[in-house]
Amino acid sequence: MPSAATLTTMFAPRRIKHCRVCGTAVHYVVPADDNRERAVCTACGEIHYENPINVVGTVPVWGDQVLLCRRNIEPRKGLWTLPAGFLELGESTSAGAARETDEEAGARIELQGLFTVLNVVRAGQLHLFYRAKLLDTRFDPGPETIEARLFREDEVPWDELAFRTVRQTLEHFFADRRSGRFEVHAGDIA
Amino acid sequence: MPSAATLTTMFAPRRIKHCRVCGTAVHYVVPADDNRERAVCTACGEIHYENPINVVGTVPVWGDQVLLCRRNIEPRKGLWTLPAGFLELGESTSAGAARETDEEAGARIELQGLFTVLNVVRAGQLHLFYRAKLLDTRFDPGPETIEARLFREDEVPWDELAFRTVRQTLEHFFADRRSGRFEVHAGDIA
Numbered sequence: 580m581p582s583a584a585t586l587t588t589m590f591a592p593r594r595i596k597h598c599r600v601c602g603t604a605v606h607y608v609v610p611a612d613d614n615r616e617r618a619v620c621t622a623c624g625e626i627h628y629e630n631p632i633n634v635v636g637t638v639p640v641w642g643d644q645v646l647l648c649r650r651n652i653e654p655r656k657g658l659w660t661l662p663a664g665f666l667e668l669g670e671s672t673s674a675g676a677a678r679e680t681d682e683e684a685g686a687r688i689e690l691q692g693l694f695t696v697l698n699v700v701r702a703g704q705l706h707l708f709y710r711a712k713l714l715d716t717r718f719d720p721g722p723e724t725i726e727a728r729l730f731r732e733d734e735v736p737w738d739e740l741a742f743r744t745v746r747q748t749l750e751h752f753f754a755d756r757r758s759g760r761f762e763v764h765a766g767d768i769a
Numbered sequence: 770m771p772s773a774a775t776l777t778t779m780f781a782p783r784r785i786k787h788c789r790v791c792g793t794a795v796h797y798v799v800p801a802d803d804n805r806e807r808a809v810c811t812a813c814g815e816i817h818y819e820n821p822i823n824v825v826g827t828v829p830v831w832g833d834q835v836l837l838c839r840r841n842i843e844p845r846k847g848l849w850t851l852p853a854g855f856l857e858l859g860e861s862t863s864a865g866a867a868r869e870t871d872e873e874a875g876a877r878i879e880l881q882g883l884f885t886v887l888n889v890v891r892a893g894q895l896h897l898f899y900r901a902k903l904l905d906t907r908f909d910p911g912p913e914t915i916e917a918r919l920f921r922e923d924e925v926p927w928d929e930l931a932f933r934t935v936r937q938t939l940e941h942f943f944a945d946r947r948s949g950r951f952e953v954h955a956g957d958i959a
Contacts, residue, residue, distance in 0.1 A: 595789040599817075602787035602794070612912065615857065627789075629858055632820045633895060666821055667805065671888035671957045672895060693955035696883060696897070698861035705823060705862060707886070722802065763953035765883035767861045 594618075600625045631703045634744075635675040636663020637711040638752050639688055644729035645752065646713060647736075648683050651725045655741035661708060661748060662686070662727075676709045684727040685719025688712060695748045696765040706744040710752070710761060743768045784808075790815045821893045824934075825865040826853020827901040828942050829878055834919035835939065836903060837926075838873050841915045845931035851898060851938060852876070852917075866899045874917040875909025878902060885938045886955040896934040900942070900951060933958050 598605055598620035605618040610626050618627040638661055639646035647659045662683040666675040677690050691710040698705055718727040730736070732753045740746045747768070755761045788795055788810035795808040800816055808817040828851055829836035837849040852873040856865040867880050878901040885898045908917040920926070922943045930936045937958070945951045 597787055597789055597792035599785045599787055599789060602792035604792070628855070630822045631856055631858060633823065665818070666895075668819055668821060668893050669890060671890050672886070673888075673955075673957075693886060693953065696862070696886065698863075700859060700861050703858050705856075763883065763955070765863075765953070767863075 595627050595629070598623060598625050599627065629703075631698075631700075631705055633666040633672065633675075634663050634704050634706045635666045635672050635679060635708075636661050636706070637676045637680045637688065637690070637709050638694060638748060639680060639684065639686055639711045639713045641713040641716055641729055644731050645735070645749065646684060646686060646718070646727060646729055648720060648723075648727045649725040650723065650741055652723045657725070658739050658741035659736050659745075660741040661745050663706070663708070663745075672707050673709060676707070677711075680711060682721045683724050685721065686727065687714040687717075689714060692761065693763055694761065695744070695751055696763065697744045697747060698767040699744060700767060706742075706748075708744075708748045785817050785819070788813060788815050789817065819893075821888075821890075821895055823856040823862065823865075824853055824894050824896045825856045825862045825869060825898075826851050826896070827866045827870045827878065827880070827899050828884060828938060829870060829874065829876055829901045829903045831903040831906055831919055834921050835925070835942065836874060836876060836908070836917060836919055838910060838913075838917045839915040840913065840931055842913050847915070848929050848931035849926050849935075850931040851935050853896070853898070853935075862897050863899060866897070867901075870901060872911050873914050875907075875911065876917065877904040877907075879904060882951065883953055884951065885934070885941055886953065887934045887937060888957040889934060890957060896932075896938075898934070898938045 595605055595618040601623045603620050603622035605620050607616045608619050609616055648662050649659050650656050662680040664679040680686055680688055688711040694710045695708045720727045751764045785808035791813045793810050793812035795810050797806040798809050799806055838852050839849050840846050852870040854869040870876055870878055881900040884900045887896045910917045941954045
């Protein structure tokens with residue numbers, strides 16, 4: 580576990596300065612019956628918890644090829660990714676993965692099994708990828724994507740992938756495909 | 770997808786009234802380049818995203834028995850649960866599951882594989898349970914637990930379980946144990 584000071588640095592963008600209920604300034608203290616610093620309102624006492632968020636996506640497959648999207652947004656603009664994005668309230672991880680595939684690639688898919696569950700602790704994220712079967716090869720990328728195209732394993736731009744979870748998911752995918760058996764892979768990105 | 774109005778009702782406890790950066794009142798509008806209502810600050814423009822949060826826990830096993838904890842806190846005070854709680858920033862899902870097992874049951878475990886990944890969309894939660902091997906049978910429950918004890922399958926208090934994800938995880942566990950093969954089970958709680 581990093582110290583509270585390290586966490587402050589790591590997750591600086593999420594630090595809370597004012598209470599979401601009443602707008603008063605918060606301070607970071609350990610509430611009664613707790614063991615971690617939380618943003619607590621100095622007026623109404625509201626405790627603001629901050630938790631990791633989920634990123635959901637797919638490995639869309641067409642024959643021996645997978646679909647990658649070239650990012651048109653920061654971070655990692657210009658690099659290649661599997662279609663993925665933040666899970667929203669009101670949707671399941673599988674529904675979110677399908678939605679992101681539609682939004683980023685405009686691809687029609689049949690969603691298959693959960694495939695990777697990868698912690699990115701330093702970023703405060705959990706990434707979950709599903710396998711998906713492409714139903715055709717007409718793609719219609721949204722504004723977040725420069726280009727969506729299919730790659731065989733020997734064509735994957737390994738040095739131009741946007742995220743380590745994408746690399747690890749692709750590595751697991753090609754290894755499992757060779758072995759003839761897809762399993763769920765859970766792990767941490769160091 | 771529920772409508773925005775339904776979401777407002779479903780996730781009322783999380784609704785944001787003031788900006789976390791400057792304390793000014795927010796309004797819910799669809800930001801440019803977005804397709805959902807977000808709490809946007811009327812002064813500084815900060816966008817406040819609200820996302821599902823993760824609950825992590827274990828199925829602690831001793832021979833043919835599993836460890837359950839009787840809850841000493843609301844919700845579902847007095848009912849039985851697997852040790853579980855909210856994933857914190859700065860920890861992985863496996864580390865969080867081990868921490869909760871220590872905090873709620875005071876049990877010493879060797880963590881094993883990821884076992885269930887269950888969406889509870891209505892609650893805005895994703896529950897992830899790991900299998901775990903108990904190293905001994907001395908338990909030391911924390912303040913959130915009335916009692917921690919071992920149950921054989923025919924002793925499990927099925928009508929007094931606190932959460933549907935706990936029931937589903939236990940059902941998968943006993944079914945997989947009978948089949949002799951543990952797999953990762955992903956799904957949704959309706």
